Amino acid sequence: MLKIGEYEFNSRLLLGTGKFPDFDIQRDAVLASETEVLTFAVRRMNIFEPSQPNFLDKIDLNKYKFLPNTAGAKTAEEAVRIAKLAQASNICHMIKVEIIGCDKTLLPDPIETLRASEMLLEEGFTVLTYTSDDVVLARHLEELGVHAVMPGASPIGSGQGIINPLNMSLIIEQSNIPVIVDAGIGSPKDAVYAMELGADAVLLNTAVSGANDPVKMAKAMKLAVESGRLSYEAGRIPIKRTATASSPIEGMSF
Amino acid sequence: MLKIGEYEFNSRLLLGTGKFPDFDIQRDAVLASETEVLTFAVRRMNIFEPSQPNFLDKIDLNKYKFLPNTAGAKTAEEAVRIAKLAQASNICHMIKVEIIGCDKTLLPDPIETLRASEMLLEEGFTVLTYTSDDVVLARHLEELGVHAVMPGASPIGSGQGIINPLNMSLIIEQSNIPVIVDAGIGSPKDAVYAMELGADAVLLNTAVSGANDPVKMAKAMKLAVESGRLSYEAGRIPIKRTATASSPIEGMSF
Amino acid sequence: MLKIGEYEFNSRLLLGTGKFPDFDIQRDAVLASETEVLTFAVRRMNIFEPSQPNFLDKIDLNKYKFLPNTAGAKTAEEAVRIAKLAQASNICHMIKVEIIGCDKTLLPDPIETLRASEMLLEEGFTVLTYTSDDVVLARHLEELGVHAVMPGASPIGSGQGIINPLNMSLIIEQSNIPVIVDAGIGSPKDAVYAMELGADAVLLNTAVSGANDPVKMAKAMKLAVESGRLSYEAGRIPIKRTATASSPIEGMSF
Amino acid sequence: MLKIGEYEFNSRLLLGTGKFPDFDIQRDAVLASETEVLTFAVRRMNIFEPSQPNFLDKIDLNKYKFLPNTAGAKTAEEAVRIAKLAQASNICHMIKVEIIGCDKTLLPDPIETLRASEMLLEEGFTVLTYTSDDVVLARHLEELGVHAVMPGASPIGSGQGIINPLNMSLIIEQSNIPVIVDAGIGSPKDAVYAMELGADAVLLNTAVSGANDPVKMAKAMKLAVESGRLSYEAGRIPIKRTATASSPIEGMSF
Amino acid sequence: MELLINGTKLEVPKTIKTITELIAHFDLKSPVIIVEHNEVILKSGEHEHVQVQDGDKVEFVQFVGGG
Amino acid sequence: MELLINGTKLEVPKTIKTITELIAHFDLKSPVIIVEHNEVILKSGEHEHVQVQDGDKVEFVQFVGGG
Amino acid sequence: MELLINGTKLEVPKTIKTITELIAHFDLKSPVIIVEHNEVILKSGEHEHVQVQDGDKVEFVQFVGGG
């Protein structure tokens, strides 16, 4: 059971909603993933295109918890404003602090991220913070009281998976709050790996929406997260340099 | 649908039967794995311990296809003898050619492995050959007519996973017969990876039998193989050095 | 030519002075490394052991620039005090900001590190900051005006080398000040790699002092840093998945 | 001192002679590399271009030992013929057995390679065999009596470096003859790594001839091989997961 | 009257008195319409009560796909 | 009579005439019993027909756990 | 008189008047001796001028091996 703030989830897969080929494929992918948490971005409406379709029309709003992000913010103050706008929607259960510090790599700004998390906690939000894999920064975020830390595996949308498994596992070991691996997951093997390291959950978007078959990939990711969690609980074998026979030696010399 | 010789399987996970804590755990693990193929070794009986329990008593023999191995053989001739002994059991559907060339690493002998495969094909066996990840050797085996090539990911029981994904994928690309990644799988992430590379199946033993909770790990491996296959079919995103935003740029400057 | 603040160096290898077997081996290693910069820690004297030997007696003080570190500090204020003590020695040319945020991993505290760097710049120090490989944090440090950023390759003394070459190269690409890879270098291959990524220099200690033969390893590191720099300047070949013949095809069918 | 058959070398870098921009750059690169062994391919002359320049005119033939390869051969018999042609040159000191089994990957054919090595040993050649990193195959080659085994790090010209360091080090550990890492070296860090694993030498071509500045890269490779050898002899520090302070704890609480 | 809506100056009929009427005027249909009126973020319940006047600044914001 | 069974010389009663009786004598219970008689591997159906005589060499082999 | 030196209370002869004399008293030989006197860090040139009195707090600090 994954617990974030006051919420409890059976699924350990959080899904982004960007860049799907179309809303029908997206709905099917969301259903196939069996996710219970959907992220969104907050953006100005185009008032000259009155009836723009919106993915929210495609799903049962009561079946999901919503995690809008503060993407677009470059400062803590901008992030807080976006969070408050999201809050006014009445379907903002949690807020994903995302403050980009580099347009090319979309890597987070540790200073503004820390400030925004503190300000949003004071405002009473349930705060999930997207951060780099800086181990001490993750601890500072936990000390502030964030409800989950979400270290990036690699740059957003890069599909490089977990570049630094050491930092990731150090963050997991030190944390008393959920650790959600966010950004950079490229395929199910990355998701399994994150869960095997002991992550509480995985948040991904492009790996599913950008796959040739997003619905099938969503199913694959669901299985991957379950498999990785089971593996973590089951306790994997140690890695050895030399071999260990699986067939017995006794009774061989016949 | 996995086809090996005349056999068809829904499961793409082949399971070894060595070194489980006890037969009840082993039976539950076999069931949890949903495997349809079990490997065995062929060994002399201890005639002074008449009623030794045997795992075959624990399972429904009709529900599985059996893949005895030639482990213990150091030459092609020894391998052929072991195979013929296995055949006399009446429950030998396929034979796993396994000729170890190094006691420390348990790595296969390419020359004897090739000879044994040829001799067993002439004897009419359905031959699955455990081999190194030597790409040209795998092609020679296919040219001989083996029913599946089984390149090792890393040394038996080492749990190091796929050390050389390039060779593994080159073998997969060149092969017109099933490629089954055998040996070295340490955890579900390795199994997913093998399947994402396009392997037709995975054969493992220690990763399950040596886990703290073999039954739970067997379930994790079942999900991993399914996830990896779905991922391969779904077509993963390309790996990029730089990031790609999952949240849109439009309507951000508010 | 490596330029840090007002100083210029021919050698791109900075050497720590901790944990050598004895001062004679250490002196020989320092000479073999051909380093021009030595780091030190600042510590209370043991006044009850009056004439404790000190490595400074072993070397020609005029031949080196000294880079005392602030190790031991947990806050910016403590770091500033240690820096000022070092300054009173009259042989403190530069200061290495090192504020540990985790006793187990010895990873730096990004917040206190940033604060200390700012305070020491105001005090007029030549500041070289040991930091994590957080890309945006490195940019903030450069914006403050530090004279060099020193991202860690992996935890101090772990010898794991560069775990995250992507972050390291992103820091190198974005920086207009020297980037010195500090901490985690385990062997010459790691030093060459750092230099091939475009680092301006490498700072290491345990890799030399902890080697079985520190003097020989110091020589190896000197050559490694030179080799890596030359390689960076020479421009390596691209990495290709498939092969490219080095022997010609023409005139082969004889 | 590197000993191959009856020959002794101070340099542990063997250099290929293919694909340099021009002969002057190549000569300067050969000199900068300080190699003592040059490889060549054997090809039909173009008799209609009488006076084609040839690199052999550019160097002092007495200063080098020549290692022509059998590239172009697809069978042992073809390899033997090429070797005998090379021998008739009077400057063939050693022969590099190279029998490609796959045109796309240029990976060697283990069976024909083994046969050719045996035939050439019977003919009295000093035989250096290019092989895959199949550990048992390397042992078979040593048992035949080859004078050096030359396992590939990765496909020829791919610049991927050592994909499987485990197999490479297992080959090195088991061998009583020189192990020369051949093919796939992309940059000095790969050459250092090969030498740190304990390889006796490195053979490369494209990494130098294909660099933007081949002469500078040749120098870098010379330093890399020396550095890697020194590092192997000096004994690197163990790799640890956790950190080890290089600055002392004592006297810190001031 | 003239309003500054999502950064653009727009002329709208004087007959429009509330945010709700303004939403209707533009026929905005998004399941989640978030409104900021003169720098003040409105609760969804407030839309029908909040009066708009000439020169007001209004932001219409919504949820869109994002990761 | 004396038989060489699994590499060990063993004295067994003359009354034992067939492989099947030999299996019964040793009370071998493995679900899969593979027998090699004087270097000849027997089909399971042959066990009751194959005669054993003094000096014969017999191997009893089975499946055990392996990977 | 009593001084607090490197955190330890120590009785030293009244005859000691300056930091330089104090260094001599303890026979401190490190090539680099850094002194903090009553929370004030001294320049090396100041050692002979700075007076020590009963109750003063003195820190003797040096460079040691570090990375």
Next chain:
Amino acid sequence: MELLINGTKLEVPKTIKTITELIAHFDLKSPVIIVEHNEVILKSGEHEHVQVQDGDKVEFVQFVGGG
């Protein structure tokens, strides 16, 4: 007379009697010229003694850059 040289039929003057003369005829200058004459590989010393006749098969081979 006609020779098969490096796989090509070529007409050369009857005046050419030896491999050495053939090399001269084609003005081959490579520092290392390896010759195979009617499937027989020649030692370099043999070039001037080996006679060429109409219909002979000759291969001229050299060292080229390779890895």
